[in-house]
Amino acid sequence: MKKPIIPFEEIGEERLHTMIDLFYDKVAVNPHLAPIFPDDLTETRRKQKQFQTQYLGGPNLYTEEHGHPMMRARHMPFPITPTRAQAWLECMSEAMDEVGLDGPLRDTYYKRLVLTANHMINATEEDA
Ligand code: HEM
Numbered sequence: 001m002k003k004p005i006i007p008f009e010e011i012g013e014e015r016l017h018t019m020i021d022l023f024y025d026k027v028a029v030n031p032h033l034a035p036i037f038p039d040d041l042t043e044t045r046r047k048q049k050q051f052q053t054q055y056l057g058g059p060n061l062y063t064e065e066h067g068h069p070m071m072r073a074r075h076m077p078f079p080i081t082p083t084r085a086q087a088w089l090e091c092m093s094e095a096m097d098e099v100g101l102d103g104p105l106r107d108t109y110y111k112r113l114v115l116t117a118n119h120m121i122n123a124t125e126e127d128a
Helices: 005-011 013-027 043-056 059-067 071-075 083-100 103-120
Strands: none
Touching: 005 013, 013 043, 013 059, 013 083, 059 071, 071 103, 083 103
8 A cells, every 4th residue: 555645744844834934924015915914923823834734634733722723714804805815825826936845746735725715705805
């Protein structure tokens, strides 16, 4: 039997954490995203590292500390428009480039993020 490939292990914890830090550096200065995020992103970065670890098949760090992810519900307090979802994905795509994530691993990961980001949309441009 071939050992299953775990994306978290393929990417590696250090590279994943670097990618998430680069991502939030971009979010903090993005005109569409910055207004809905807290000024201090320390805790947000920490939670996202926990979440992405489990999203990619690593240990369930997010759930152990915060319970069921219920991502759509947890995003309801923030108006997430199609423009914001696109901006979020662009920040993530740039962060992926900067840590040299490429090939099928990146494609599969990014496609999943597109689906999750689209699922998070809860407002029209007029609502925002
Ligand atoms: C939290 C925005 C997509 C995972 C947040 C917060 C905002 C936000 C404003 C709250 C930050 C805070 O108060 O600390 C957005 C926008 C998205 C998006 C605009 C565009 C579609 C995603 C996606 C994922 C994700 C695709 C996962 C794949 C998380 C996690 C948290 C979070 C894990 C922390 C939840 C917690 O407080 O426990 N997001 N998000 N987000 N987001 Fe997103």
